[in-house]
Amino acid sequence: MDAEAPRTLFEKIWSRHRVKEREDGQTLLYVDRHLMHDGTAAAFDALRRRGLAPRAPERTFAVPDHYVPTDTRRVAEIADERRRGLVETLARNSAEHGIRHFGLGGPHQGIVHIIGPETGLSQPGLLMVCGDSHTSTHGALGALAFGIGSTEVTHVLATQTLWQRKPRTLRIAVDGALAEGVTAKDLILAVIARIGAAGATGHVIEYAGGAVRALSMEGRLTLCNMSIEAGGRAGMVAPDETTYSYLAGREYAPKGAEWDRALVRWRALPSDEGAAFDREVSLDAATVAPMVTWGTSPEDALPITGAVPDPDAAPDAEGRAAMARTLDYMGLLPGTALEEVAVDRVFIGSCTNSRIEDLRGAALVARGRKVAEGVRAWVVPGSEPVKRQAEAEGLHEVFRGAGFEWREPGCSMCVGTNGDIAGPGVRVASTSNRNFMGRQGPGARTHLLSPAMAAAAAVTGRLTDVRRLLAGEA
């Protein structure tokens, strides 16, 4: 291969991590960072049954998030025995194998995809994996990061490597500027609505263009987080000054001379001029409006100014039937204006939208307003550091004053495995990433939106165009 040929960010990281490439194209990749959470007991069990130990425990980091309660920080107070067992098992497995563990109640605990970037563990040029599909989040720092299954987690523990076939590349270029009240969450929902929930299957996405460059690290993390909802294997943003200034000084980021050496490596990572992608999609940021989903796939997203679609408009019988089932599950009638849809609960949280910038955006809307009668609204910060920062800024008082509940960090209502679920038929405005049937509890109805839009829904009691509130309307 011509060493001078222009290469993409993805290709540079991929080739740097190749331990072995077979003739059939299967590649053994070295894993720099392996993140684990409290849902990985089966992988440790499989390792133990084979009499194996982790090859590189110093490259493995564990944190409980899926099964932790959001009303206490004490493991002993987890009422459900199975959930408590999973949190304890992660701590025990970590201690036994010399894996660093950010335990419940400790200063670093939080959602695995929040704390990776926050501690500086996630860095440009790294190959990172975690037994969780939203590992794509860490690509925001210019890492190649993707989710794996339980058998693969065991494989990584035992060998620090993983077999992969090289994915294709997709460049999503977003030029122009996002309008007032429009966030990275709206952008990624617009992208998924455009290319579909399988639009990036088999691909690694690189987000590029002026609108992406202009995003803060928090916004980039939100964008890359939902790459999986577009079917993508991973999502990435090339590192730049935003990335470096975000990382500088973080606990696990390189220091001193190591930082200088790392910067030299990182500056060589962005895709070369003229590098070829297998596919390209472009989007004008200025056309993106605040988005909300109406169905049970993230691709079912529309601008908040829209209406519930009509199954009769679907192109074929199968499509009509599927949409009718979706609307039946969601309890929505075709043609209803999205702004007329009343909500029962609001969840501001998850690895998509529980960083400090998200909470600031929601607080801006909540400040001086009240959660609507009959609506139960939660704010679940993504991590202990996010919670501390928000409290230092007084955001918790803004939320509490408006009638929101201010909870402890964890995955919470994103997936409900800790018991934070919505009941059947309950309609939730949620800043998380999946509106699948039953995701937030059997029969629960999820509408995905941005933190500011969620806050707007909380105070009006229905899905609401946040731009109207930002413009001063009550």
Place this chain on the structure above:
Amino acid sequence: MEPFRRLDAVAVPLGEPNIDTDRIIPARFLSRLRSVDHAPFLFHDARRLPGSDDENPAFPLNRPEWRAARIVVAGRNFACGSSREAAVWALYDHGVRCAVAPSFGDIFRNNAMKNGLLPVALPAEAVADLLAQLEARPGATVSVDLPAQTVTFPDGATHGFDVDPFDKQCLLEGLDELAYTLSLTDEITAFERRMGRENAPP
């Protein structure tokens, strides 16, 4: 892993697009060890009437003709979403050894291969045709031949499919990837030496 060569079995049509892994196995049944039988969790909520433990007779897997199906035929983007390998375990423990769809969630596809469940991607028109045949003749069987890389529909039409040669070899021999990788330990060690402190955590 149990080897996979040929399979002649009843196929059940689940024609919707984007059937996600949350639907295949709801999150509250996750994080059990592999030794636990995952079959009772398969499509747990979809198989029941809303808010009850009674079976939903309309759900295809509950129909007598399809109860014993070992092949699932689905719409595009089957098993998208979460990385939960328990989605594969639930299908496998129910007896499903093959899924046919126009496309699959990437992580599910990897997980399936590693557990001896063959994902077969066919063109959307072929899957639509197969779904129609299965709906018209409930209980009809489909044949999957991995060495030949073909699927034979109830009407006798045969379609070829692609499979990664490495995955094919693993499936055919019930080969354990981990044992193979462990035999490459020297190469992994050499890689670690070459990389030194680059990208190492503090």
